[in-house]
Amino acid sequence: MAILEKIRNRTVFLIVIIGLALFAFVISDVISSRGGGMNHPTEIGKVNGKEISTESFRFQVENLLRSVGGNATTMQAVNRVWDENVRNIVLNQQFEKLGLSVEKDQILSVLSKNQAIAQNPEFQNEFGVFDASKFVNYIAMLKSSNPALYEQWRMQEEGIVEMAKQQTYFNLIRSGLGVTQAEAEMAYHQENDKADIKYVTLQYSSIADSTINVSDKDIKAYIKKHEKEFEREAYRNIQYVVVNETASEQDKQAIKDELVALLQPSIVYNSKTKSNDTISGFAKTNRVADFVAKNSQLPYDSLFVGKSQLPVAFADTLFALPKGAIYGPYEDAGYYKISRMIDKQANGSVEASHILIAYQGSQAANPNTSLTKEQAKAKAEELLAKAKVKGADFAALAKENSDDPSASIRGGDLGFFQRGMMVKPFEDFAFSNPIGYMGVVETDFGFHVIKITNKAEAVKLATIAQKIEASDATTNELFTKVTRFEMDANEDVKNFGAVASKSELSVLRADNLNANDEYIIGLGNNRQIVQWAFTKDTKVGEIKRFQTPTGYVVAQLTKKAEKGISTTEEAAPFVKPILIRQKKAELLAEKMKGASLEEIASANKTQVQSANALTMNNPIIIGVGREPKVVGTAFGLKSGQVSKPIEGENGVYVVEVSSTQPATALSEYKAFAQSIENLRTGRASQEVYNALLKASDIEDNRSSIY
Template sequence: MAILEKIRNRSLFLILIIGLALFAFVISDLIGKGDFSALKSSSTIGEVNGETLSVEDFRLKAESTMQNLGPNASTTQAVNMVWEQEVRNTILAQEFEKIGLSIEKDQIINLVKNNPAIAQSPMFQNEAGIFDDAKFIEYIADLKVSSPDAYAQWTMQEDAIIENAKQQTYFNLIKAGLGTTAKEGEWVYRQEADKVDVSFVQLPYSSIADSTLTISDSEIKAYMSKRKDDFKQESMRNIQYVFVEEKASEGDINTVKENITKLLSSSVEFNQDTNSNDTIPGFSTVTNVEDFVNKHSDIAYDSTFVTKKQLPSLQAEDLFALEVGAVYGPYEDNGYFKISKMTAKRPNGSARASHILVAYQGAQNANPSLVRTKEAAKAKIDSLLIEVKKPEVDFATVARENSEDGAASQGGDLGFFQKGDMVKPFADYVFGNGVGSIGVVETDFGYHIVKITEKEDVVQLATIAQEIEASENTINDLFAQATKFEMAATEDYKNFGDIAKGMEMNVLRADNLLAIDEYIVGLGSQRSIVQWAFAKDTKHGNVKRFSVNNGYVIAQLTKKTEEGLAAVKDARPFVEPILIKEKKAELLKKKMEGKSMQDIASANKVEVKTATGLTMKNPLLGDAGREPRVVGTAFALEKNATSGAIEGSNGVYMIQVTNLNIAPKLDSYKTYMANATTLKVNRAGQTVYLALRKAAEVEDNRAMFY
């Protein structure tokens, strides 16, 4: 007991000693590895021009974005969206600071007024329907006290409003400095007004086979050294993989089909309570269809009436033609075996109509600022009814100009609907009158002019659906197959493809994966595979099995490319065609030296061709294609002058100017100046940001956290 007491008395001391020892171990490990910066990066998701981006702040924004995107969005999608936004905001904020641009708190109300979602909310409007500053300020003050979480959301929205205002001001300042001189306006005019006619001879690059030319590694390296920025690359990985799909075997499919077929007929079951056999009705004869479906189907009973086009396309004709009480199937549809029973038919049960709504003060969903009386609304709807009944009047046009609901933009078209989809007065009119009828209906929303445009029959089918899925035995067999391949490929990693071929598996590739990528060709979203490919411990040739939603993936890392200048072998596919084209140009130029156009044509068995009405704006040189350099050269020559060899996009050319039509000067080029300025202004925001982004030093640590 004395020993235990001593341990208790010294427990705090021991904990401190152990804690300090562990801390010292971590610090020494970091220093020993030269990785002291890891302490910093553990809380930093990135840097932009030396300014750090907090991972905690980033996570909150990513989670909020995930919620806004909805359940179908992936974490990586949200992360990438937030990352691009954070980088953009940080770069621009740094620019704002340089020029002293700020938005003061007292300007926020004015900014809020420009936000329709807030300014048009009835809770912030006065009796006249106008935004009330005092109501808004009072609401925010109450929010701060009553709902701190909601207030925090508002402060985030407030920051976004301020940020957007800064960006708009910044880009407006840039746009204000953009203009076009009269000389530039004249140049724009001449690009489309000046015209030239030429005769030309072309020696196409295709006349020399690529195989006759050789490009060395040193030539590619020399080309790259002059254009280093063009060949900077991110860290990338290539993988190859096989996919073992967890799908039903032929035996599984037959079993599901047999089981659902048995449900069609009555069956006999022994009843232990009565010590006798009971006859269980089948789907064809059962009276309580809903209970029978819910007992035997993987998809719950659905009483909805449907049109023929809503039925499975391959079976639609047969299903729609069934008599009430008749059964069809089994049939395969969308991964299920199904049997269906016709339970009801409803002629003209689906209708399509268009309407024009005229609301009045106090009507449901009417604009709070609307002052029109019910009597005035009735007078207007009666007037419009007379108008739309005229043969020459287009109902859709009148609806677009007068209707006061969301369907106005579609010419009042509401699409197809059934009786229960609409309020009773509206539905009663549509389903109580024939196609082509036009009349007035009053509902809680106001007065409607309704035009019935189409009707369709609908049917009600009870359907039992049983999913076609792999049985437990099949799943076990597939797992064994995947494991067998993984073990064989790991042991003999150099023969991954041959092993797959021997096991009748297809090998697929996914090249140039980036560290933050998520999607893999043929597999969809598979973030874990990308993370494995980029892990420090994953070596070239390594193999790993992954469980995915519908099977197994056995992947192999086939290539690691680190950040920096691309290797010659990686750049070759891009550079080699350029250098081959340059060599061809030199060879073709030599064929033209000291020769006339006709001599060149005769020696190379080509024709001297003509092209007329060429402009700098549209430099299309007949069937030779787009050749801006050739056409530009033509405008630099005098009439009847002949050029030397011109290296074009599709070949080497020699041209002679046969006619040069210089358009007359204009008294004013203001129209051209205005168009050019508009073009500059429209491009300014994107162009400026892209330039800032390219010049920025950005450190991206997303892959460490996601």
């Protein structure tokens, strides 16, 4: 009460302060937009000195977002367009150095392999073969008659040229990746030579990690020796609390009460008749569709539905309701609902399977579709005859022949459907024929071989629904809570967690955020927080409140790390286990000195063990695990020779070769040469590009603009 009294007494003062704060905010924003604060570069980036225009980049991002139709976030589109631009520049710079170009005949060669173009009758000769001259004439006509379409083709042509250059470039590289006879022979022996060994091992696990001392000096020395491995991009760490605007128990009860009240008649004053009218409630109204439209946040569905289409948790109860009966309120998918059984329909739900045969010009046709309408019909009737044979496997026929993409997974099974869900010819056939009946039906998609597999009852339900959401009172209360927390946290920035605990809020962490990230663990996509964390003026310890679609986030920046080499603290979790193992290996190796395995085993109170039929390609010691260094060393020893201590993956080993069984020499090693060549050429493109990318000088300004 004392606080409220002070606020009342200082109302005018607060208004002035708030006004000044808003003025300062507006002025700072104006200054920032004129060059203060963050400097926004004029280009999105540079690759080896070549600029990527921001304007062009934005255009590409917008085009991509339109083409994917909401299936990607802005940052996903930005990152994809960025990768494409960088790749094109890096590779084109190589093409220019080599003098690579693409001639007209190469473009036409690529087009001839494009099914959508090559199989278009407009570009074929009288024999049905792609005619390049017809296509060239078509493009010339477009240039004069349809400039917009011509511009689309020009952009497509640029893509074809780019693809052709890349094919030529990578083919040149692959042509230099041949395999020598010696390499093929070596591969054969690595796979087939065998060795039997005896060994003594002391496992790393025999020494407790806690007994090994690894100092910061050790870690720094390791980092210095392996600097390339510890290069990292700039990152930020944050901690934050989330306050979601969720409905309270009182809010939920109020929503349910409001729904229940709709079941009963209501009295409404009629201004025309100057009297009260009684409006039927949901339980008795004859104008169900109008009632739902007026009183529900979800639309009325006039279709009959099968049991499988009802909410799983309530399907049995809802499906069993007699006509006119009411069920609810019940909670489903974020809504409170009350449902009323309107009607039931015997055999109102049909289960069927189909085999779709598309033809040229049908809606299901694709570039590979070659059948005419007559041929498709004949094929469908042929498949119908096969399906009718006793014992025929309809699903197998669908998988082998159907042009429905889902056939390979579901074997043509469409599940249950109701009227209004299929095109009319298909629907009429399915609902007018008995279970087990098969036939051919034509639709705009092609010819369907249909088999009716089951029928079931369908129901029509009317449902009134209200979304479960926080009331204004709850929203105001939550806003007050988050604002109070933000103020308290700003007064004690070093104890963000303790302040959160007092406010009964949980603190979450998000570490290693990169400049172009948008996903934050526990929050999902929230680009604005990442941008704030990377803004030059945001200081470590700074706290800021953000509004989200579901409530509020109060975040604190806990660490700023710029691009460079990892610090000792950052690298320790990765380096310490390596150094511990190395120090253990040194200690264990000191214990493994002796003239024979038996002497070493006796000194360490262990036993000599054996491993047989080891190969270089599969260096696994049964009972121990993968040990490539140990097996590799064994193949370099002579029979009876004892090795020095070997630092393996699981422990330190001393081995003695009992015997070796070299594989029989072959007259030729073509199969092994081909296998190596396939492996090399298969990964050549990506590995070459990765090497070029690593060697490139790239300036990335995405985070300053998006």
